[in-house]
Amino acid sequence: MSISFYNTLTRKTEEFIPMNEGEVRMYSCGPTVYDYFHIGNARSFVMSDIVRRYFEFRGYRVTYVMNITDIDDKIIKRANEQGVPSSEIAETYTEAFLHDSARFGIRPADVFPRATETMDEIIAHIQGLIEKGAAYNVNGDVFFRVSAFKEYGKLSRKNIEELEVGARIEADTRKENPVDFALWKSAKPGEPSWDSPWGKGRPGWHMECSVMSQKFLGETFDIHAGGNDLIFPHHENEIAQSEALTEKTFARYWMHFGFLNIDNxxxxxxxxxxxxxxxxxxxxxxxxxxxxxxxxxxxxxxxxxxxxxxxxxxxxxxxxxxxxxxxxxxxxxxxxxxxxxxxxxxxxxxxxxxxxxxxxxxxxxxxxxxxxxxxxxxxxxxxxxxxxxxxxxxxxxxxxxxREESGGGATGELVGGLMDLLIGIRADARKEKQYALSDRIRDGLKELGVVLEDSRDGTKWKLSNE
Ligand SMILES: [Zn+2]
The missing domain is CATH 1.20.120.640 (Anticodon-binding domain of a subclass of class I aminoacyl-tRNA synthetases)
Structure with a gap:
């Protein structure tokens, strides 16, 4: 028996056949760190974590990568509003993301790549697209040439002609075609920027995900996941930028998580x-x-x-x-x-x-x-x-x-294990008549609100406020 799931790319439920037997390489779009994440984001993060864990439950080895978008328009906007450097906003909310994820019992990814730490690879990728004729530079802004990627629209099932009509309304005259999108944005005064062959600037969001995923999972990997709202344009553009350069399939299976509404x-x-x-x-x-x-x-x-x-x-x-x-x-x-x-x-x-x-x-x-x-x-x-x-x-x-004992959630197992270890050390200490040590363990735990109860069957523990 094997796992089957719905692949957004084919619009079918398909049997999962990994690239390498017994192994899953999975990427999930992570947070843009300009604010606390909301309960809709939390749903996607939890579900993505569950998919990863279920593969493990079924005996697969999983490499799970989740990016942290730490340079983006929204971060810069928030930084300007508060009059602080954008790196400070990114740091604050990266920490908040990791902290809140842990409170939700979401296991950390194997790798959390950050956009600002992937700049060399991003620049090399864009350069490669320009050399292939799939991107062009207009005075320091680099755009993806959508017409160079014949399969554009294959994930979202959008039709290029219709998109062109829609995009013309807010057309950027520098673009060859209104549906072309930015890979690199030239620096405006006061914005954080990085040196590049096209001058100082920063990458577009879609580009960041393409590069961060491939850096840690290879040009082709098994599963790309994210919220429903990311199918277009984010994931469509990730595919175009990646496959236009490598001429290989980017992600083999695409998974998308549903929305969350409040009281309908x-x-x-x-x-x-x-x-x-x-x-x-x-x-x-x-x-x-x-x-x-x-x-x-x-x-x-x-x-x-x-x-x-x-x-x-x-x-x-x-x-x-x-x-x-x-x-x-x-x-x-x-x-x-x-x-x-x-x-x-x-x-x-x-x-x-x-x-x-x-x-x-x-x-x-x-x-x-x-x-x-x-x-x-x-x-x-x-x-x-x-x-x-x-x-x-x-x-x-x-x-x-x-919950194990009184430990609490995903950390319960660990707490239970640590308590068993401490109780074991205390029992050994008492056997060896090292009463100072055994008392120290008991009194120290008591200060932490943990009560030990000794009986003929051994020692149990509970929280004193229970
Ligand atoms: Zn992404």
Missing amino acids: EKMSKSLGNFFTAREIVEKFPAEVIRFYYLQTHYRSPLNFTHEGLDAAKTGLQKLQGLYDALREASGGTGPFDVKHFEQRFITAMDDDFNTPAGFGVLFEMVREANSILHGSGGMEEGSREALIDFLRRSCIGLFGIL
């Missing part, structure tokens, strides 16, 4: 229904938000409501309840066939990462497992352990929605 309305600052990821994660645990996102298929629009989040919280408690009960249970004789559910779960997820169908299977499993676990015979140990293992792999390793 488009989220916008002017409507007053705009939420940053940072605001929402203050009000709801990240696990609940992730679970909420995952209940909608990644390609469908998601209608974000507070009631929906509350319902997600209740649903998630059922999964957490089973997970906790399994680990507290002992004895028992009833068998439980976890493999059967795991197989069905995989079948659901293999079909275009269908998380709602995957949860359908998981909740059926929760009901059945609960009836055995809380029934008169209880659940026998081997089944319990297999079920705990599956829940760990699916709901912690893959989805990041269950």
